[in-house]
Amino acid sequence: NQQQTPAPAPPQEDGNGNEEGSGDSGSDTDPVDSGEVPDEVQFFNYPFMADPRNIDGAMTNFMLDLTIIGNVHQTMTELIFVDEVLTMVPGAAESWEISEDGLVYTFNLRDMNWEDGQALTAHDYALTLFRALDPNSGSVKAGDLFNIENALEYFQGNADKEDVGIRVPDDKTLEITLKQVTPYFINLTYAGLFTPTRQDMVDQYGEQFGIIGDSILASGPFKVKEWVNDVHLILEKNENYWDADSVLLETITFKMIRDVQAIMSELMNGTIDRTSVTIQEWRDRLITTGNFSYGDYVLAGTYFLIFNTDYEVNGVKPLSNVKVRQAISAAIDREEATFMLRGDMAIPATGFIPSTVGLDNHNFREVTNYNPIEAIQARVPDPKALLEEGLAELGISINDFTIEFLAGGTTAQHRSEAEFFQEVLQRELGLKLEITQVETAVRTQNSRAGDFGITYSLWYAGQNDPGIYFNNWLTNLETHSYKTGYDNQQFDEYVLAANSTMDEEIRRHNFNRAEWLLAEEDCIVAPIYHPISSMMTAKYMRGFVNQNFAPTAFKTVYTVGRE
Amino acid sequence: MSTVEKNTSKNFDFEFDSNKSLYADGIVRPSLNYWQDAFRRLKKNKVAIGAGIILIFIIFMTIFGPSISGHSFTQMNRQMVNKPPSAEHWFGTDRMGRDLFTRAWVGGRVSIIIGVVGAIVNVVLGLIYGGVSGFFGGRVDTIMMRCIEILGSIPKMILIILISLILKPGIPSLIVALTIAGWIGTARMVRGQVLQLKEMDFVTASRALGASPFSIIKEHLVPNVMSTIIVLTTIQVPSLMFAEAFLSFIGLGVSSPNTSWGAMCAEGQQVILFYPYQLIFPTILISLTMLCFNLLGDGLRDALDPKLRR
Amino acid sequence: MMEKILEVKDLNVSFNTYAGEVQAVRGVSFDLKQKECLAIVGESGSGKSVTAKAIIKLIHDPGVIKKGSSIKYLGEELANKNFDQMRKIRGSEISMIFQDALTSLNPTKKVGHQVAQSLIIHQKMGKREAFDKAVEMLRFVKIPNPERRANQYPHEFSGGMRQRAMIAMALVNKPNILIADEPTTALDVTIQAQIIDLLKDMQEELNTAIVMITHDLGVVAGSADRIAVMYGGMIVEQGPKKEIFYRPKHPYTWALLNSVPRLNTKSKETLYSIKGTPPDLIQPPLGCPFAPRCEFRLNICNEKMPTAYPIIEGHDAKCWLLDERAPKVKVFERLEV
Amino acid sequence: MAKYFLKRLIYAFFTVFIVITITFFLMHAIPGDPLGELVGRLPQSVQESYYAKYGLDKPVYQQYFIYIQNLFLRGDFGESIVYPGRSVNSIIARGAPISARIGIQGLAIGISLGITLGIIAAYKRGKWMDYFVMFVALFSISIPSFVFAAVLQYFLTVRYQIFPVTGWGTFAHTVLPAMAFGLRNIGVKARFMRSTWLDVMGQDYVLAAEATGMSKFDVTFKVILRNALTPLVTIIIPELAFIFVGTFVLETIFSIPGLGTYFIAAVSARDYPMIIGQTIFISTLYVTSMLVLDFVYVLIDPRVRLIKK
Amino acid sequence: MSKLIEVKNLKKHFKVGRNLYLKAVDDVSFYINKGETLGLVGESGCGKTTCGRTILNLYDPTGGEVLYHGRNIYDFARNEMKSYRKDCQIIFQDPYSSLNPRMTVETIIAEGLRVHNMMNTKDARSKVHELLEMVGLNREHANRFPHEFSGGQRQRIGIARSLAVDPKFIVCDEPISALDVSIQAQIVNLLIKLQSELDLTYLFIAHDLSMVKHISDRVGVMYLGSIVEIAKCDELYSKPQHPYTKALLSAVPIPDPEVEENRKRIMLQGDVPSPINVPKGCKFSGRCTIAKDKCFEEVPVLREVDKDHFVSCFIDQ
Numbered sequence A: 001n002q003q004q005t006p007a008p009a010p011p012q013e014d015g016n017g018n019e020e021g022s023g024d025s026g027s028d029t030d031p032v033d034s035g036e037v038p039d040e041v042q043f044f045n046y047p048f049m050a051d052p053r054n055i056d057g058a059m060t061n062f063m064l065d066l067t068i069i070g071n072v073h074q075t076m077t078e079l080i081f082v083d084e085v086l087t088m089v090p091g092a093a094e095s096w097e098i099s100e101d102g103l104v105y106t107f108n109l110r111d112m113n114w115e116d117g118q119a120l121t122a123h124d125y126a127l128t129l130f131r132a133l134d135p136n137s138g139s140v141k142a143g144d145l146f147n148i149e150n151a152l153e154y155f156q157g158n159a160d161k162e163d164v165g166i167r168v169p170d171d172k173t174l175e176i177t178l179k180q181v182t183p184y185f186i187n188l189t190y191a192g193l194f195t196p197t198r199q200d201m202v203d204q205y206g207e208q209f210g211i212i213g214d215s216i217l218a219s220g221p222f223k224v225k226e227w228v229n230d231v232h233l234i235l236e237k238n239e240n241y242w243d244a245d246s247v248l249l250e251t252i253t254f255k256m257i258r259d260v261q262a263i264m265s266e267l268m269n270g271t272i273d274r275t276s277v278t279i280q281e282w283r284d285r286l287i288t289t290g291n292f293s294y295g296d297y298v299l300a301g302t303y304f305l306i307f308n309t310d311y312e313v314n315g316v317k318p319l320s321n322v323k324v325r326q327a328i329s330a331a332i333d334r335e336e337a338t339f340m341l342r343g344d345m346a347i348p349a350t351g352f353i354p355s356t357v358g359l360d361n362h363n364f365r366e367v368t369n370y371n372p373i374e375a376i377q378a379r380v381p382d383p384k385a386l387l388e389e390g391l392a393e394l395g396i397s398i399n400d401f402t403i404e405f406l407a408g409g410t411t412a413q414h415r416s417e418a419e420f421f422q423e424v425l426q427r428e429l430g431l432k433l434e435i436t437q438v439e440t441a442v443r444t445q446n447s448r449a450g451d452f453g454i455t456y457s458l459w460y461a462g463q464n465d466p467g468i469y470f471n472n473w474l475t476n477l478e479t480h481s482y483k484t485g486y487d488n489q490q491f492d493e494y495v496l497a498a499n500s501t502m503d504e505e506i507r508r509h510n511f512n513r514a515e516w517l518l519a520e521e522d523c524i525v526a527p528i529y530h531p532i533s534s535m536m537t538a539k540y541m542r543g544f545v546n547q548n549f550a551p552t553a554f555k556t557v558y559t560v561g562r563e
Numbered sequence B: 001m002s003t004v005e006k007n008t009s010k011n012f013d014f015e016f017d018s019n020k021s022l023y024a025d026g027i028v029r030p031s032l033n034y035w036q037d038a039f040r041r042l043k044k045n046k047v048a049i050g051a052g053i054i055l056i057f058i059i060f061m062t063i064f065g066p067s068i069s070g071h072s073f074t075q076m077n078r079q080m081v082n083k084p085p086s087a088e089h090w091f092g093t094d095r096m097g098r099d100l101f102t103r104a105w106v107g108g109r110v111s112i113i114i115g116v117v118g119a120i121v122n123v124v125l126g127l128i129y130g131g132v133s134g135f136f137g138g139r140v141d142t143i144m145m146r147c148i149e150i151l152g153s154i155p156k157m158i159l160i161i162l163i164s165l166i167l168k169p170g171i172p173s174l175i176v177a178l179t180i181a182g183w184i185g186t187a188r189m190v191r192g193q194v195l196q197l198k199e200m201d202f203v204t205a206s207r208a209l210g211a212s213p214f215s216i217i218k219e220h221l222v223p224n225v226m227s228t229i230i231v232l233t234t235i236q237v238p239s240l241m242f243a244e245a246f247l248s249f250i251g252l253g254v255s256s257p258n259t260s261w262g263a264m265c266a267e268g269q270q271v272i273l274f275y276p277y278q279l280i281f282p283t284i285l286i287s288l289t290m291l292c293f294n295l296l297g298d299g300l301r302d303a304l305d306p307k308l309r310r
Numbered sequence C: 001m002m003e004k005i006l007e008v009k010d011l012n013v014s015f016n017t018y019a020g021e022v023q024a025v026r027g028v029s030f031d032l033k034q035k036e037c038l039a040i041v042g043e044s045g046s047g048k049s050v051t052a053k054a055i056i057k058l059i060h061d062p063g064v065i066k067k068g069s070s071i072k073y074l075g076e077e078l079a080n081k082n083f084d085q086m087r088k089i090r091g092s093e094i095s096m097i098f099q100d101a102l103t104s105l106n107p108t109k110k111v112g113h114q115v116a117q118s119l120i121i122h123q124k125m126g127k128r129e130a131f132d133k134a135v136e137m138l139r140f141v142k143i144p145n146p147e148r149r150a151n152q153y154p155h156e157f158s159g160g161m162r163q164r165a166m167i168a169m170a171l172v173n174k175p176n177i178l179i180a181d182e183p184t185t186a187l188d189v190t191i192q193a194q195i196i197d198l199l200k201d202m203q204e205e206l207n208t209a210i211v212m213i214t215h216d217l218g219v220v221a222g223s224a225d226r227i228a229v230m231y232g233g234m235i236v237e238q239g240p241k242k243e244i245f246y247r248p249k250h251p252y253t254w255a256l257l258n259s260v261p262r263l264n265t266k267s268k269e270t271l272y273s274i275k276g277t278p279p280d281l282i283q284p285p286l287g288c289p290f291a292p293r294c295e296f297r298l299n300i301c302n303e304k305m306p307t308a309y310p311i312i313e314g315h316d317a318k319c320w321l322l323d324e325r326a327p328k329v330k331v332f333e334r335l336e337v
Numbered sequence D: 001m002a003k004y005f006l007k008r009l010i011y012a013f014f015t016v017f018i019v020i021t022i023t024f025f026l027m028h029a030i031p032g033d034p035l036g037e038l039v040g041r042l043p044q045s046v047q048e049s050y051y052a053k054y055g056l057d058k059p060v061y062q063q064y065f066i067y068i069q070n071l072f073l074r075g076d077f078g079e080s081i082v083y084p085g086r087s088v089n090s091i092i093a094r095g096a097p098i099s100a101r102i103g104i105q106g107l108a109i110g111i112s113l114g115i116t117l118g119i120i121a122a123y124k125r126g127k128w129m130d131y132f133v134m135f136v137a138l139f140s141i142s143i144p145s146f147v148f149a150a151v152l153q154y155f156l157t158v159r160y161q162i163f164p165v166t167g168w169g170t171f172a173h174t175v176l177p178a179m180a181f182g183l184r185n186i187g188v189k190a191r192f193m194r195s196t197w198l199d200v201m202g203q204d205y206v207l208a209a210e211a212t213g214m215s216k217f218d219v220t221f222k223v224i225l226r227n228a229l230t231p232l233v234t235i236i237i238p239e240l241a242f243i244f245v246g247t248f249v250l251e252t253i254f255s256i257p258g259l260g261t262y263f264i265a266a267v268s269a270r271d272y273p274m275i276i277g278q279t280i281f282i283s284t285l286y287v288t289s290m291l292v293l294d295f296v297y298v299l300i301d302p303r304v305r306l307i308k309k
Numbered sequence E: 001m002s003k004l005i006e007v008k009n010l011k012k013h014f015k016v017g018r019n020l021y022l023k024a025v026d027d028v029s030f031y032i033n034k035g036e037t038l039g040l041v042g043e044s045g046c047g048k049t050t051c052g053r054t055i056l057n058l059y060d061p062t063g064g065e066v067l068y069h070g071r072n073i074y075d076f077a078r079n080e081m082k083s084y085r086k087d088c089q090i091i092f093q094d095p096y097s098s099l100n101p102r103m104t105v106e107t108i109i110a111e112g113l114r115v116h117n118m119m120n121t122k123d124a125r126s127k128v129h130e131l132l133e134m135v136g137l138n139r140e141h142a143n144r145f146p147h148e149f150s151g152g153q154r155q156r157i158g159i160a161r162s163l164a165v166d167p168k169f170i171v172c173d174e175p176i177s178a179l180d181v182s183i184q185a186q187i188v189n190l191l192i193k194l195q196s197e198l199d200l201t202y203l204f205i206a207h208d209l210s211m212v213k214h215i216s217d218r219v220g221v222m223y224l225g226s227i228v229e230i231a232k233c234d235e236l237y238s239k240p241q242h243p244y245t246k247a248l249l250s251a252v253p254i255p256d257p258e259v260e261e262n263r264k265r266i267m268l269q270g271d272v273p274s275p276i277n278v279p280k281g282c283k284f285s286g287r288c289t290i291a292k293d294k295c296f297e298e299v300p301v302l303r304e305v306d307k308d309h310f311v312s313c314f315i316d317q
């Protein structure tokens, strides 16, 4: 039995304007002043770096798509900051219950209508789940649902639809039965999979469903007005939304802008109203204009080095020795790396789990009170000596080999990262790296095949749960995103134990041990920094609510005093 | 045939010129071989010579420039990040505090090597292919030209990208990728020339003397396409450098830690608003080099033009 | 005596080239009378074509007609005329046929239209009318099937027909002067005879005066009235045809006349030949341009340019041998000096 | 004539066919996986169903035959992998006209200015004006287009907000990219035109035309231009084929929804159907342009006859 | 006198299209005696060059044979062919394209010596000097390049090149037509001198009939790929038989005003027809002033009308 959770896998990994950050505070815009009068005409322009692919919650995994879905559909629940604490609040479900054994989830839906006035029922929500599980649809989301009773069997064609633990007792109730305790499952309810789909639309549009504007029938605050591929996607207010009264924006225009510089220029020129900025120079310049309010958010992500213990060069496996790995991890000054590669747009890593990820309503880093980077640096005062020691155990000398460093991709940023580590390891340890810079498509293939020595990567948290971070290093996995040859029963036990209980205490302990193994004791990964995103918003914008780990919803947004 | 009366005049002017050697039979031009003559003409072309001198300077700098500055091109410096040009760092520093002056010349090495080697490979391939096709003519020619036509109709960019992906990244594979599409034009041109030369009387004369095809190629065809080839090579260098810059822009250029002017331009373009010097210096270098190669090419074209002068 | 319709005096033309100033024509003077055929003969590069082009001021950059040159057409000075004034004369009063008929016809324009061109320009004719006239003209120059041919392009014509088309083009406006630059050089003898015949007919029927440029003395013997012999950018001798043929005074003319075999000379007998090569016009010799190759060179020939010595009315030659101080020379049985 | 073109057409067809074959196999030979990023972290069974959906589970030769079948029987280029549900046909149909618009405008700028400058330089040969024009031309060739485009964008959109930074729809959106596209063309065309013009100007028939008393204007436009156009057309027509596929650099910098970005993106994402579809599109255009060229030759240059008599 | 070269029914057709042949040389027969000069005249495009080159096996013949010393050269084995190549040389019309602009005069002239391995470099050099002097240049010219010479001088270099391999037979393909009148005489004189000194045999191709008469012993007249008349020089010029020959002779301009004034020309109508669609019957019939019906139907064959005087015409038959 394997558990895999999807990462949000944003196509551009450093959220250049595409993702909403997972910040530490509720709103980055100026506090709502009740005396303000909203503008007559309400609109909002927002950049996207690529065309959305599929506006269909059952199918897509992409941040762009999910952002649109989050605004045209009503998710089952919503996740927002309430008094600076991320809290799940009712969405389509007015309330929900989880059974004692943690296996049965019951959602009670409110009265809602589709864009065209037809009533929305629990069947519509079930349809999305079934479509995701339909083996013919080839959905990338199916794996998320395999913990549902008989879901995997259904997917493989061994079970009937009726046997699957997705049931609709009445039009207003959706009942999900799991086959085992799944702590993260509730996190799925505020994302794309728990949005409604209407059968007649699917029938009508077939292959084109979710791909052309007309096929998208809204259930949320906005409906699709126009979608011109690669140019823009325009949403307008959905008058049939159950909470339409509180929606002020008339239109939202998602502009496709491919070039980061261009996005910044448009923001300067006022042709877009908000974006996430990850380039320090731009951030500083935009701030000095005084036209923007901003907030810097540490994103729920970690950049980290991954060591391939199976990497073989000249007949030896230099990275199979834990001392070698620890020496490398300890040799890197996180401050320097952060400054050189990100400037102010990152903070040095405090652990493998990002500083903003929570564990059942608490901050994981705070509750574990453990910093593997500090720990390893304290443990290894002289990395070079440890490296020699490790190499001596392997019977090789430092000049005998170079290690292949698989860069993250082909952009200038990836280039700098690779060059940085090459230079630093050479300087600190005398260790030579040889950089392989290949396109993402090849890079993914290489890392999956274990065709690298060291590689540098980023993981963003798709859900507010540490569990997903560890899955890749489980031993008996069919597919690894990074094949490192890491094989430690102990680690597997920790992770599985944490993932199959709802008990916070047990989970905390086991996750802590797993992180300790991964980042310190066995040192398979070396976390470097957590990225920061600066949300730049035009001064006249109001009402942004951060929904960490869920697509941003713009239903509360409005403008005051736009010129 | 003619009779000349005895000279009766006392006037020296009206005596027959006793110097019977008819000097007009001599040759007016000084004896120079073809290349000397061409070089003489090239020397008169101030612009081309200027361009040549600048190029030599640039090449000199790519060899010795990195050691002049006293900085290594990979050495980072936390204190000196994104600094504008100064006495310490003549071209400023980049985002990792590396000396851009040093990097510019190291990058120049790659750009120029790719340009020059690529052009040479292009030309050699084109020479051989076009030469064979043109010389043998007939069926062989038809088939070879068909092949070229097919290769020519595969989008160049696809070829370049595919090849650079099939081979392991690095300068050699970049060169292969860039030349795979480039030699076609050369081959066509060489073929045209050979077809023309083949019909020239001096080749017929050589055949009449019983010379073998091989010696005809070696002695008559190759030397005569040479000037076209030289000009073509100089003109191709810039276009190859350009192509490399484009590949760098889309992230398929040289791999780290090496850099090239194209890669530096691509990086500089990102920060054009903040640190324009990071874009300006590599751009000036790349443009200047291209300009010089083009000007030199133009000059060579004039100087080497085998107008059989009458 | 017939009227002079063209008087060229002291014509100097130079080209400023890379290597230096090419003095292509140096002090050429000649007259042309009505209905007369003046032949200019001379070695390749001696300045014949440049002289011809200079008459209608078709010398372009880098060439210049030097100050002091005078070209009088019917008493009018052409040297001072500007482009538009010259335009009125070109093609209507004075026409020109170029050396190479293939390259002188616009390859992208139908022959009929090319012939009609100067009618449209000078007679303000309509296109249709001009074209019909052009067809007539093609018929006149004996192009078979002129209606069809007028609609063809030059490359569809044979060499002889192209030359005829060129002649038709030059003659549509019945010019007073026709300048024919080697009209037959590229052609076969049988075709050459046809063209020469044609030119003679023109002269008769249209009263055209012809300046014919050639290096073939045979052609000259048949068609010219007067002959000018050019060498090294100068006219070294000029006079009536028979004077030049039977009583030449310049050693270059002698050489020219003797270097060609006739059908009646003896087989395999050594021909007279001029040694050496023509002078470089960038630095022309100080004295007589022919001196370096001249068998009868006097000392003065190397230093001083001879002036034209009149022989009889209308015949003069530039040679020091004609000076009274010079030794007398007797050349060839047939020719007396 | 018709027979000749039919023959050429068949040749062209085979050329494209071979191009398809080569590209198809070459593409599958290179490392990388179109679905890797998409499904990399999914369970094996989900992955398999995904591969099966795109027919990528079959051996390459089978995929090839299926592709060829679909292509020739239904003219179907397949469906994009990166943009599921979108047919390659529709992407090309949408993107190509946009790319072409930029290309045509840019080419128009390049050709008109290039020709004018080239002619001026030819007439002023050896004068400072000639040197100046040729220097400018060379310079325009020597600047990488992405640098020029970036500078243009910075000055005309950020500094002086004359044009919109990005986007598509109005004429204003096309101005900057067309300018950037045109720049290089100006240089190339000016240089080409100058030498062609000088060539034609030196021909005897130009002198002969003048000797008929033609005005300078007529000589320039009716004789020289007409004859100098032939070589120009021969270099422009193949270029016309390529404008439909756009330029990656400009389309990225100015966010133009043309084909250029799709093309490069498709290659780096290994979006097989997209790559092949576009390759077919490009090579068909190219081969067609060659055919058109032959045809145009016959029209504009009477000396060219396809069949010897 | 022995026949050095005998051409029998030689044919050379160029393929110019699908099933379309250009009959450049069409059934030509003649012979050349040792030590004599055969002149070959005819209008442009009538096949003179092709004929000369086919004899030297520079073109593959379409049919017929060329006998050298009585043996067919097309049957020669490789080494025999090589020695034939040495014995038979060619001089070209265009003194500009016939010399490789990138080679020194010495390498040009010595090329044949290298090809046939005739002597070592040192001997080759003195041979080159000897040849240069023989053709009226001097040894200092050996290290120069063709572009430094005038047309006449270049033509001499071409002659020296062909003489280097001690040939017996030289095809002179219009060696003087590109030259100035004043230079032509030099070359013709040189050729005549060399012939008597080296006992050479010439096939002298030209369209200048006066020159041909001057240098040749016998003259052949070609028209559209066929020989229409061939005879001793004096005989041909004094008693031409074929109407084409007559027209040709009557058209030759003579540099003597009095002669010219009293001449009667036979004016031919029209141009030479294209060799791709040759007229039926006698090829000349279309332009012939005295053609009879038969001429349009039947092809005349070359027949001997007088001793060594052959004509292919039905007139007087």
Ligand SMILES: Nc1ncnc2c1ncn2[C@@H]1O[C@H](COP(=O)(O)OP(=O)(O)OP(=O)(O)O)[C@@H](O)[C@H]1O
Residues within 6 Å of the ligand: C015, C017, C022, C023, C024, C042, C043, C044, C045, C046, C047, C048, C049, C050, C051, C062, C063, C099, C215, C281
């Ligand atoms: N455009 C030019 N530029 C430079 N020199 C020129 C130009 N045109 C002619 N000349 C020079 O002027 C001289 C005379 O040339 P011209 O054409 O008049 O000779 P020609 O007597 O007509 O010779 P040919 O018999 O070969 O036609 C030559 O030396 C030639 O090199």
Ligand SMILES: Nc1ncnc2c1ncn2[C@@H]1O[C@H](COP(=O)(O)OP(=O)(O)OP(=O)(O)O)[C@@H](O)[C@H]1O
Residues within 6 Å of the ligand: E014, E015, E016, E022, E023, E024, E042, E043, E044, E045, E046, E047, E048, E049, E050, E051, E207, E275
């Ligand atoms: N390689 C070839 N391919 C096709 N046709 C050819 C070839 N060589 C010659 N011809 C044609 O054969 C005919 C005879 O040509 P050839 O050169 O023998 O004529 P020629 O008598 O030497 O003419 P000229 O006096 O112009 O030199 C011409 O019509 C010519 O176009």
Ligand SMILES: [Mg+2]
Residues within 6 Å of the ligand: C048, C049, C050, C099, C181
């Ligand atoms: Mg001339």
Ligand SMILES: [Mg+2]
Residues within 6 Å of the ligand: E048, E049, E050, E173, E174
């Ligand atoms: Mg010939």
